[in-house]
Amino acid sequence: DIQMTQSPSTLSASVGDRVTITCRASQSISSWLTWYQQKPGKAPQLLISRASSLETGVPSRFSGSGSATEFTLTINSLQPDDFATYYCHQYDVYPFSFGQGTKLEIK
Amino acid sequence: EVQLLESGGGLVRPGGSLRLSCAASGFTFSTYAMTWVRQAPRKGLEWVSSIGSRGTYYIDSVKGRFAISRDNSKNTLYLEMTGLRAEDTAVYYCAKGSHISSAEPVSWGQGTRVTVSS
Numbered sequence: 001d002i003q004m005t006q007s008p009s010t011l012s013a014s015v016g017d018r019v020t021i022t023c024r025a026s027q028s029i030s031s032w033l034t035w036y037q038q039k040p041g042k043a044p045q046l047l048i049s050r051a052s053s054l055e056t057g058v059p060s061r062f063s064g065s066g067s068a069t070e071f072t073l074t075i076n077s078l079q080p081d082d083f084a085t086y087y088c089h090q091y092d093v094y095p096f097s098f099g100q101g102t103k104l105e106i107k
Numbered sequence: 108e109v110q111l112l113e114s115g116g117g118l119v120r121p122g123g124s125l126r127l128s129c130a131a132s133g134f135t136f137s138t139y140a141m142t143w144v145r146q147a148p149r150k151g152l153e154w155v156s157s158i159g160s161r162g163t164y165y166i167d168s169v170k171g172r173f174a175i176s177r178d179n180s181k182n183t184l185y186l187e188m189t190g191l192r193a194e195d196t197a198v199y200y201c202a203k204g205s206h207i208s209s210a211e212p213v214s215w216g217q218g219t220r221v222t223v224s225s
Contacts, residue, residue: 032211034211034212036152036212042217043215043216043217043218044144044152044200044212044215046212046213046214049205087151087152089152089154089212091209091210091211094157094164095154095164095165095166095167096142096154096157096164096210096211097154098144098151098152098153098154099151100151101152
């Protein structure tokens with residue numbers, strides 16, 4: 001099974017900061033990776049698919065990069081609405097798997 | 108607009124059964140893979156099962172106990188859960204894939220809560 005490891009688990013930042021979240025896969029998953037944002041009590045929302053393709057309606061301050069085993073989600077100029085938990089997810093091989101999540105907190 | 112509405116959750120005793128349903132609208136249901144994802148209290152997301160053009164798939168911890176199915180005539184996805192355990196307690200989300208052969212969650216329902224407790 002493919003293990004997905006996100007770092008950091010918690011990230012403290014301020015409005016206007018640029019932050020980066022890393023996701024590592026235990027084996028190559030090509031670009032079969034998505035990123036989600038989840039707010040408390042709500043369903044996750046898709047931000048990025050195929051590692052770097054921004055979903056329609058997602059602000060351009062979000063970007064994704066990487067391939068094979070190492071991926072990053074970058075948020076430029078953090079906005080108050082961005083403080084949430086972020087998950088990566090591999091859909092290359094079954095069983096699919098998620099990273100453990102990164103909680104982005106206001107500093 | 109894609110809409111996914113889960114139902115069927117509730118409180119069940121260990122060893123009991125439940126059937127979750129996910130009513131889909133706003134897209135041609137039969138042409139998309141579908142997935143169930145769960146989230147235990149204060150925990151992360153866990154992929155549970157998917158159904159698509161290549162068949163059905165499950166996480167090891169539910170194999171033999173859960174069964175995913177779909178009724179394309181009713182635009183409904185199901186998750187039949189038997190032999191429920193305390194560790195199955197979670198909010199269960201259904202999600203639409205990007206097409207019939209790709210089950211990565213694109214759109215999500217609001218979830219239905221399952222509590223397994225005596």
